[in-house]
Amino acid sequence: MSSEAAEVPRFRPREADEDLGVQYEDMEQQNESYIVGMWTFLVTEIMFFGALFLAYLTYRTLYPSVFMAAHYELDVKLGAINTVVLLTSSFSMAIAVWAAQTKNRAIEIGGLIFTMICACAFLVIKGFEWAAKFEHRLVPGPLYAWPPHGYAGPVVPGNETQMFFCLYFAMTGLHALHVIIGLLVMIVLLVLILKDSPLVRYYMPVEMTGLYWHFVDVVWIFLFPLYYLIPSH
Amino acid sequence: MRHHEEEPTASPYVEHAHAHVVPLRVYVIAYIALLVLMGGTVLAYYKHPASTLASNVIALAIAVIKAVIVVLFFMQVRYSTRLTWVWAAIGFIWLIILFSTVTDYISRGWIPIKGWTP
Numbered sequence: 594m595s596s597e598a599a600e601v602p603r604f605r606p607r608e609a610d611e612d613l614g615v616q617y618e619d620m621e622q623q624n625e626s627y628i629v630g631m632w633t634f635l636v637t638e639i640m641f642f643g644a645l646f647l648a649y650l651t652y653r654t655l656y657p658s659v660f661m662a663a664h665y666e667l668d669v670k671l672g673a674i675n676t677v678v679l680l681t682s683s684f685s686m687a688i689a690v691w692a693a694q695t696k697n698r699a700i701e702i703g704g705l706i707f708t709m710i711c712a713c714a715f716l717v718i719k720g721f722e723w724a725a726k727f728e729h730r731l732v733p734g735p736l737y738a739w740p741p742h743g744y745a746g747p748v749v750p751g752n753e754t755q756m757f758f759c760l761y762f763a764m765t766g767l768h769a770l771h772v773i774i775g776l777l778v779m780i781v782l783l784v785l786i787l788k789d790s791p792l793v794r795y796y797m798p799v800e801m802t803g804l805y806w807h808f809v810d811v812v813w814i815f816l817f818p819l820y821y822l823i824p825s826h
Numbered sequence: 827m828r829h830h831e832e833e834p835t836a837s838p839y840v841e842h843a844h845a846h847v848v849p850l851r852v853y854v855i856a857y858i859a860l861l862v863l864m865g866g867t868v869l870a871y872y873k874h875p876a877s878t879l880a881s882n883v884i885a886l887a888i889a890v891i892k893a894v895i896v897v898l899f900f901m902q903v904r905y906s907t908r909l910t911w912v913w914a915a916i917g918f919i920w921l922i923i924l925f926s927t928v929t930d931y932i933s934r935g936w937i938p939i940k941g942w943t944p
Binding site for chain 2: 647651680684695819
């Protein structure tokens, strides 16, 4: 494929750096542009997730006992399993990026597929959790009912617990949306790699996907203790 | 201007492209550390369920350490250029600015204002 790339007319000789874009001086500059560009996007992500975390902080400070009571309705075990699943997927993604850098195609594909399996597992577990919330009528809206059947915790006003579940669904929902987007990106990436597309010959597309995926992991790292592990009596 | 010292015989491309390959060992250690911290945070939740400042601080401190491990090692910021450091830090600096608006909520009751009931 290198002979094919060399025949493409260029503004300056490309010698051995067949993956160097014409607008870049050298590979270092190109790599930095990729990474800083991706981080710029991630900063915007931090901005809007940050606003939701601020909303969470505000309401938890205003209604601490309500948040303690409502969080008992979340399943710590499922949340913990999901955290491990996501951490593992981040690890396999890092391995896939490493394999892409060292041109180890089999490990790269394997790492991506494993990461996608983890992403699916995360979504399935999340789906079960959400389904239970629908069943127990804990989804904010006209059908919302507090306290749920079998609730043995302290008596707290129902409307404020609804606020807890509003934030819970908004934040975990947005996070799940990010997982789905990551999954779609990985599917595209995998197809391109399997087709030996020149688009993914250089390792950066895999690394960019990795950066995004690790960011999704970081968001969950904070969501897990804030929703599932609220210390209470 | 760009200058070429010698003919690229071996493969300068490989050298360039592999400038920032992080050894696998680092990822494995980071992953194990993350799992240990993960176990620690759940254990702390069951061992110290009382809502004290300490139990909240422990849960969040572990989350922050985990996030730092992911950002530095999985996201390879530790091995990246200075510019990347600035970009990675800037989002979190923004969070500090954002969260400092909480001072508004905290300080509203300090000075009684006519017509405003908390």
